[in-house]
Amino acid sequence: MLRSGLSKLPVVFILIIALVVIPVFVSATGSDPGDDATGLTIKGFDLYKVARYNDAKISFDKAIALDPYSTQSWYGEGLARAALNDKEGAIQALDHATDLSPKDEQSWLKKGEVYITMNRNDLAITAYQRALLINPNNNEAKRNLESLGVHATPTTVDPNQYQPAGLTTPPTTAKNVPFAPAALIVIVVGAVIIFCGFRRNYG
Secondary structure, three states: OHHHHHHHHHHHHHHHHHHHHHHHHHHHHOOOHHHOHHHHHHHHHHHHHOOOHHHHHHHHHHHHHHOOOOHHHHHHHHHHHHHOOOHHHHHHHHHHHHHHOOOOHHHHHHHHHHHHHOOOHHHHHHHHHHHHHHOOOOHHHHHHHHHOOOOOOHHHOOHHHOOOOOOOOOOOOOOOOOHHHHHHHHHHHHHHHHHHHHHHHHO
């Protein structure tokens, strides 16, 4: 009787894995692709376009939590915060974007726009000049500089005056292997080993 009961244990163990554990891991690894950082960033921009600024900010927040080194996520965060009249927060987000990608022309342009609303024309000029340095054909930067009484060309801009805010540094370590697939492999291998062991000892 004991031998018969033990011989059923591996079958029960495998059934538990098949009916409980594997579905849980499949659910964990089969999440909506839109729930990753890229998908959440795209969703944030879509929400921003239809003036759902708070929802857009929430989406960008989630994207940044998953990938704090995404220039586009920080840029979107800056757009959303500016639209919500959080000017300081918008500048901080845009600082992250330009720290990560100093040649991100759009972030410099948005910085200039936000600085103007803060009556910080000196910083707005600096931001627009940086955008013009990146792209000499940026007509928006030229127009905004002229509206501020500044006639600037790329040759008149000193690139050494622009220092990173020092907020973020891109990671240098390799990404970890996702937990769920690795754990699933361990469980399946363990089940096979146990099954073979019981077969050998009690089969």
